[in-house]
Amino acid sequence: MNQFIPLSQPSITNLEIDYVTDVLKSGWISSLGKYINLFEERFAEYCGTKYALTTSSGTTAIHLALVTYGIEADDEVIVPDLTFIATANAVTYTGAKVVLVDIEEDTLCIDPVQIEKAITEKTKAIIPVHLYGHPANMIAIDKLAKKYNLLVVEDAAEAHGAAVKGQKTGSLGDCGIFSFYGNKLVTCGEGGMITTNDEEFYQKAKHLRDHAMSSSKRYWHDRIGYNYRMTNMQAALGLAQIERLDELLSRKREIFKLYEKTLSNISGIKLNFTADWASNVYWLVCLEIEGYTEKERNNLMLALSHEGIETRPYFYPISDMPMYESNRIHTPVTHKVYQRGINLPSYFELKNQQIDYVCESLQVYLARCLNLIG
């Protein structure tokens, strides 16, 4: 094996190192300090929202948002069946029921037609997920939310900077949540953010994030809150990343275009789709092979790993997981798509010739499969 190409890797420059070093030297290493404020201000500005609130992770951001809205046992929250488990688990933490809904085959995001069918008297909120960097159909979802009086919490953990008709994710629902895990578009190591235009919601979420401590009477707590704070060290890293976000996203687009140039001519292959109303940030390059079963997909991933290429499978349907067995419904699109999809190395510092190598390895593998069949 002459090289190893990982799926994902953060981009850390001197800017990140300088900011984090500044925090360490200042002694403000915990959850107070100037970088928290700077990061929140800069992030809100980037998304076009009035407020942004840092949290300890994307998962805690979703949980905090739902708790702040008063979502609790007996409520129902609609979530796509194809997403990272955190989206569903954060709903479960509140005691509310996770209602799983199928996705659209092209965008891989939650299907508004299926959302409407799943709405009941108990439905309180929808969590559309902007999967792999493509925004969910927020135009249709917004109409449904208005019609049925539902909250919309955008899960933008994988879609920093993506947009619908020019309007950025995080500003399209009642609130948006982001993740800054190590493999996300912006990283703090671990961390999250809630964005919103609603001042009352923002103040309430901020209060709950800090154990619901009274602002006028220290160490007095009027309800059960959480410690979901981010540290100043994480925020310093995040600030450097958001200052570089446009540069990072333009490299992501280039990476996708390079893969597309070679792979899009191969019949039976589908890469990331972009709707005409959407701006895609290509968090991960998606490759689907028509008709593939889970086993065939695993064989492909194994063959690529022998060439030193790391890939990962699409998320498994949430409804297939044992703890969500009782939420199971018929989601044929999710079940078709997850088996045939993988993500290819997509990180910022990937070299063009490494992309060529991945494409070549794929072409060789697929040609060999065809010969075996033919």
Ligand SMILES: *Cc1c(COP(=O)(O)O)cnc(C)c1O
């Ligand atoms: C990463 C991710 C989360 C959770 O974020 P963490 O920071 O890892 O807690 C939530 N939803 C989606 C779609 C994600 O990809």
